[in-house]
Amino acid sequence: IDELVEVDYSLTSLPAVFPSFLDLDLKGIVYPTGNYSGPPYVAAPFTVPDQSNSMLSLAFSEAFFQTSSFAYYTAGAFNITIAEETCSYFNISTEIFSSIIPEVAEYSVTPNPVLLKLMATEMPLISLEQDSFTVLLQGSMEVFAVLPDSSTQSLFTMNIAANTSIAPNIFDQKLMGSLCLNRLQFSLAHSNVGFFEISLLENILSYILQTEVIPSANGKV
Numbered sequence: 001i002d003e004l005v006e007v008d009y010s011l012t013s014l015p016a017v018f019p020s021f022l023d024l025d026l027k028g029i030v031y032p033t034g035n036y037s038g039p040p041y042v043a044a045p046f047t048v049p050d051q052s053n054s055m056l057s058l059a060f061s062e063a064f065f066q067t068s069s070f071a072y073y074t075a076g077a078f079n080i081t082i083a084e085e086t087c088s089y090f091n092i093s094t095e096i097f098s099s100i101i102p103e104v105a106e107y108s109v110t111p112n113p114v115l116l117k118l119m120a121t122e123m124p125l126i127s128l129e130q131d132s133f134t135v136l137l138q139g140s141m142e143v144f145a146v147l148p149d150s151s152t153q154s155l156f157t158m159n160i161a162a163n164t165s166i167a168p169n170i171f172d173q174k175l176m177g178s179l180c181l182n183r184l185q186f187s188l189a190h191s192n193v194g195f196f197e198i199s200l201l202e203n204i205l206s207y208i209l210q211t212e213v214i215p216s217a218n219g220k221v
Helices: 062-074 094-098 102-107 198-218
Strands: 005-011 026-032 080-082 114-120 125-128 133-146 152-171 174-191
Touching: 005 062, 026 062, 062 125, 062 133, 080 198, 094 102, 094 114, 114 152, 133 174, 152 198, 174 198
Parallel strands: none
Antiparallel strands: 005 026, 080 114, 114 133, 125 133, 133 152, 152 174
């Protein structure tokens, strides 16, 4: 599929030949590249509704997408680092956070660049809907100040719960999708600058995720 994951698919039974159509039952599993240990669950078989007016009908079970989620999670695809030089829309620095959280100004007197490290803490859960599927993400975001000697100093860490949806489509003979962020929840997990109300940061963090993380994820979906 890409440099991170591979797909293995094989027939689960002999092809069934009928006067007007051919029926193939396949089992597809997505693995991290070079790691062929199976996912932590077994997929249940399912049937495809009659589509006699179509030349070709393809059906994917929820389990197939769950194996994809497991493979990408195992490969570290949901871990993202955002630095000043990679931020497309604005420069993120301690000065931005200091204007919202006074404790950051006391901890980092001189404005310094900021490094954001996002990671999934659990395997994303996928639920199929009629025209899209929902992805529930549990993760964390650690915010670092980048000091003049290039070392980093952790400021605080937040827990993130995100509800997203993906609308699948086929483009250039590839199954692709467009990720949309529906809902975000933040909570303070740890802080080296003292306690503060996480609600003060929700707007700026949501903006960073919408402008940096979602476009990056869409480039991989």
